[in-house]
Amino acid sequence: MRRPGDSGSRRGGADGGGARPERTLTALPPARGRGFARTWWGQAWLKALEDTALDGGQLRRGRGHARQGAVGAVCVRPGRITAVVRDRDRTPYRSDVLLREFTGAEWDRLLEVVADRSGHIAALLDRDMPPQLAEDAAAVGVELLPGTGDLEPECGCEAWDHCPHTAALCYQLARLLDEDPFLLLLMRGRAEREVLDELQARSTARAARHVPRAAEDAPPPAPEGVPAREAFAAPG
Template sequence: MGRHYDNYWPPYIPVSERREQARAALASLKKKGVDCQPVAVEGRAIARTFWGIKWCRNLEAYSDFANRLPRGRSCVRHGAVLDLQIGPGAIDALVSGAAVYKVRIAIEPLPERDWKAILDECAGKVATLVELLQGRLSDSVMEVVTRPGSGLFPTPKQIDFRCSCPDDAFMCKHVAAALYAAGNRLDSQPELLFLLRHVDPQELIRQAGSGPAADASAASDAAAAGLADADLSALFGIEIDAPPPPAKPPRRTRAKG
């Protein structure tokens, strides 16, 4: 799975040494003024929330990637992904190895017909953006948005990648590490999946008023709009000050005549 010349394979490097190499490479980049967003994996699980887990499972469902993914998992767990940037249609990463390699993963926009089908099938079933991004969706919605081939997750044919390393394999371990790192990043920033596929999650919310369940949920939506400040504070983890009481009008005094 790694590059070899005349049956020569690079020597095995212990995990502790790999981690130290990655830490040193990250420190060097920061010293040079590179604004890095490293990926740190705690424990064995690369992703722990709905969108991150679904992203990783989608990768592992495709036989095209099967032979290259295990070494990518190892790399990301060892802290090799020094920087990860997810934008419209692209994932850019710096991955530590024998050197620091640049990875570019281009992902096609979600086809318009597939996005329209998602909107139509999910109409009236996604109440709030918070519910969507936290993955608190009904089974029917989850089936649609994660549907292989036409859901939000890309297929191998929609992914193009390159790496600056000398490995001439179809997918090197640095690309695989960056793909897994994207799943980890979706744990904390699930909105990046929609940005990556060039679609607006707000459209799913706007569809809530046009689906067959809209009338039945009108009372529930009205109640949600009237959440108390205490509930909002608990949900988002912030303090919301109570509005100040209205000012009393000044007292009028009778002029002495």
């Protein structure tokens, strides 16, 4: 079942010969009368934008564009988000915001941290990201949320800094992140299904390593139809 606002997932273009995950989320309605981020991680995303942008006026215009529903469908894929944003005169601009993907080593450390606490997995499944998860990740050198300078803009209007169009895209994405923190993990390089499968594999491996000794030493069950005394009788 698709989540609200999600037009589905597909595999995008190849990167080094492998298919790339991608999700396209349908355009959201105007956001008049409400903020753009309710969750702490959505607010952290916007703080990265607002601490990076050099022109507050561009940000205000971007908020206006987002509030008025000027941001089209948002495509989220590793390292990049993309949307067409219409200016006040309805001129469309393709706008992109880039975010660094995690390395394989960073993903390994992050997944170990999440698998180590069952509460982290349960929270993600509930579309929640507890602050403790981000703190645990930071403790092993993985910064989940972007910081100042991490959101790199590219826009068809050819602005060199965050313009109203890339700002509008960022504000719109904050609303989407509120509903699904897995979008952040997708930007960092891995899709939800891949993350969950890896977490399940790691959790299963951990459980196997912690089987009680008594259970390991227990004899196998007797073959069906054979009395237990005969099945496990010592050879004469």
